[in-house]
Amino acid sequence: MHDIRALRADPAAFDADLARRGLAPVADKLLVWDEERRQAQTALQEKQARRKALAREIGPLKGRGEDTSALEAEAVGLRAEMEAFEEKIAFLDGESSGVLASLPNRLDADVPEGPDESANVVQHEWGTRPAFSFAPRQHFELGEALGQMDFGTAAKLSGARFVVLKGALARLSRALGQFMLDLHVQEHDYTETLVPVLVNDAAMYGTDKLPKFADQSFRTEDGRWLVPTAEVPLTASVSGDILAAGSLPLRMTALTQCFRSEAGSAGRDVRGMLRQHQFEKVEMVSVTTPEESSAEHERMTRCAETVLEKLKIPYRRVLLCAGDTGFGAVKTFDLEAWLPGQDAWREISSCSNTRDFQARRMNARFRPQGGGSPVFVHTLNGSGLAVGRTLIAVMENYQQEDGSVVVPEVLRPYMGGIERITA
Secondary structure, three states: OOOOOHHOOHHHHHHHHHHHOOOOOHHHHHHHHHHHHHHHHHHHHHHHHHHHHHHHHHHHHOOOOOOOOOHHHHHHHHHHHHHHHHHHHHHHHHHHHHHHHOOOOOOOOOOOOOOOOOOOOEEEOOOOOOOOOOOOOOHHHHHHHHEEHHHHHHHHHHHOOOOOOOOOHHHHHHHHHHHHHHHHHHHHOHHHHHOOOOOOOOHHHOOOOOOHHHOOOOOOOOOOEEEOOOHHHHHHHHOEEEHHHHOOOOEEEEEEEEEEOOOOOOOOEEEEEEOOEEEEEEEEEEEEOHHHHHHHHHHHHHHHHHHHHHHHHOOOEEEEEOOOOOOOOEEEEEEEEEEEOOOOOOEEEEEEEEOHHHHHHHEEEEEEEEOOOOOOOOOEEEEEEHHHHHHHHHHHHOOOOOOEEOOHHHHHHHHHHOOOOOO
């Protein structure tokens, strides 16, 4: 959510930030509504003050038996006028809130210009891409040949964009999630958190998933939402709170199932596990002060990069351009893993700083150590990592000519010592 005071202070800058995302200006319309609302609020307060004065005047007059009918009639008229102003204020609040809730976050000055992913900027690349003496296969070719990745049974059970993993591949997926959690808890100072995967409207709205992304999420018949990512319950866990400055930063991590309808993705990544309705992800969330959020963003991204480095998966860090940065983010780093089977870089993690955008929507604040009024926290979220996509990266980078897959060394303790997955 945006601060209307910032819009009042510099409406041209507000519209210029929207233009970076390819959106039309809205400042003039919002400022007209804002002025009308403030005028209505002033008039309402004047009517309220007059009505209170009348009440103080009528009481003693009645006590002395004097005629108060004219004053009482004025009071009745004031009540009707007050109701009209209250309705106008509520209407203007609704109109303004609706527009403000639909507007994305203002971008950081470092975010490069550009309409789409073609303008994203590669910041650095890590690792050496494997050289094969054979034509590398894609993950679904490897998985099906191993007899441990079954899309047919998943389609029979649930339809398209689901998978059934079996045997050692299922164990490898579990190992990846456990390894990531252990790394983030033991080395990166995150607190492991087990959260619900069903949340209410307030949690989705507060984390900027509603109303913008309603069509990309699944909703139950009782009005709850299946989480698109654990970012939602982790971040919303501080909604409405006033935190002590000394408790910040809060760093939480969770491994959950995630659910996305993939609306608008027809025809994209139809084969394999890249784009699923249900998938596992290890999420990282930080809640911090405005002064520390930029450093926390870099720290979080390094935590995600460390996972790939320990797995020895080649990756690159990409700074997203204006047209590719997500709705709630001011700045986003994507990590893209090298997939030899596709001969392409594919996103495996996205780490975003939303600053106080989510905090304003869910009224999450902290009290400064020196005292004073509560201040909105800054919230950050990042994948550490998407488990299914990491499984894909391991399979394609560690594949052998005979179709087997070597297990990365750091995962072998989680695999009971298994070093190679075979049919």
